[in-house]
Amino acid sequence: MTGIAREFVGLPSPLVGRAGAGGHPCQGIYHRPAAGPPPRTAFVAAHYNVDFSEHYLAPYLAERGHGFLGWNTRFRGNEAYFLLDHALAEIGAGVRWLRERAGVERVVLLGNSGGGSLMAAYQSQAVEPNVVPVAGMRPVEAIEDLPAGDLFVALAAHAGRPEVMTAWMDPSVTDETDPLSADPDLDPFDPRNGPPFDAAFQERYRAAQRARNERITDRALAGLEALKGSRARDRLFTVPRTWADLRMIDPAIEPSDRAPGRCYLGDPAAANYGVFGIGAVCTLRTWLSMWSLRISQCAAAPHLARITVPSLVVHATADEGVFDGDARAVYGALAADDKRMEFIRDEHYLRNSRPRAADLIDAWVRER
Incomplete structure (x- = not known):
């Protein structure tokens, strides 16, 4: 794809310092159109574990005039040590960068795959703080004032980690x-x-x-x-x-x-x-x-119940791991009055439908 600028973004974490070898704990790539004014709307996508810096939709949505921050917390590739409140603080660093450095007016939280419940938890905490530390850990002050998203998209999203x-x-x-x-x-x-x-x-x-x-x-x-x-x-x-x-x-x-x-x-x-x-x-x-079913705060439903911004659920009907009932549960749990569910006939990673998915999401965002 041509006409797309890619900018590496490395930011400090509110919780841990820069690595001795020099790497920032929070890292990602910001995709945007190479020409013209900076995008007014940008997407941000993050996952519990998977590296989303080069997310498959990033170039397609940048081609359509949007910014896209494929964002990673320090838990990328490091799932064994994941802590939800720490991850939310580090997603907040990326959202602030979009608003304060990239000049974005509207932020779309893109919850893809396992990241669906993670980004739902982020918005939930931003609008109504509710996440508490896991046993024996200290509270994280940085999650008490997270910048909220303006729109929410669940794309081939699981119903929650537990x-x-x-x-x-x-x-x-x-x-x-x-x-x-x-x-x-x-x-x-x-x-x-x-x-x-x-x-x-x-x-x-x-x-x-x-x-x-x-x-x-x-x-x-x-x-x-x-x-x-x-x-x-x-x-x-x-x-x-x-x-x-x-x-x-x-x-x-x-x-x-x-x-x-x-x-x-x-x-x-x-x-x-x-x-x-x-x-x-x-x-x-x-x-x-x-x-943990009993203790984890990574279940999607309680967080989706706090999401009132316009929301879109996109379900891949040939998905081998997110099933129709899962997608409908995500849609049903959303508290937004303005919500829509769309279906794409493809597998989990939309290998054959990425332009179509980008068109669908782009049109929905522009309508709002």
């Missing part, structure tokens, strides 16, 4: 220290159970997934309690087998345009027993901050 972890995790795990342990009565890859999976199995399976999440939360809380008075404040642990959503295995559950028997890493059975997965490595506090 929700997606629970929906994807394999509840047949009987020993968290043994990645091969399995209760055959809950094993989604045992052909005696399906597919197809009958309603009774689905109900037992979903209940067992929630129970596994709660057991890990109990273990994390007990682990922090056990560390009191010791030389350590936290510790690492692993979470095996998190590619086992029944919808990935049985296409008859929430039918869509997705390819059958697929997850983001291909074959769910192979991915489930591999070493790459969401939350595969955590600290005790990171589990509580990001993944």
Whole structure:
């Protein structure tokens, strides 16, 4: 693409200093039209873990006259240590840069993929402070006065970190220290159970997934309690087998345009027993901050209920990990009176529809 200027942006964090090697903790790339006046409207996108500096929509939206800050907190590629309140403070640094340095009048919060609940949490905290520190951590003053966004877009967005972890995790795990342990009565890859999976199995399976999440939360809380008075404040642990959503295995559950028997890493059975997965490595506090159904503040719904600015939900109907019910839950939870839901027939990363997605989002923004 031509006619697009790209500017590296490195900023200090309100919480940690610059790295000894020189890198700023908050980094990203600002995309804008190379000619003409500075954009009055700009998007900002960030994720819990994935590097969004070169986000796939950035050049397309810059071509259409907007700014786009693909933004990273210090947790990019560093999910094992994620803390929500710290990340929100560092997203705030990027939003302030757009308003104060880039001259932007309107900021569009783009919540893409896992970043959907993160950007929802940002807007929620900006308009009605509600996020508290995870156990044993001090409050972060920088999140008490975050600059709010003017518009909100959820693009192929998950319903929240604890929700997606629970929906994807394999509840047949009987020993968290043994990645091969399995209760055959809950094993989604045992052909005696399906597919197809009958309603009774689905109900037992979903209940067992929630129970596994709660057991890990109990273990994390007990682990922090056990560390009191010791030389350590936290510790690492692993979470095996998190590619086992029944919808990935049985296409008859929430039918869509997705390819059958697929997850983001291909074959769910192979991915489930591999070493790459969401939350595969955590600290005790990171589990509580990001993944715990009981304690995490990364669930989208409570934050979406505080979003009243105009909002757009774009669902990719062939998505292998965000399903129709997830997208509709995001839309339903939004408190905005002015909200719209649109559908694009493509997979999660919109590899075949990026110009169309950019046109759709650009038109919606211009209408407002």
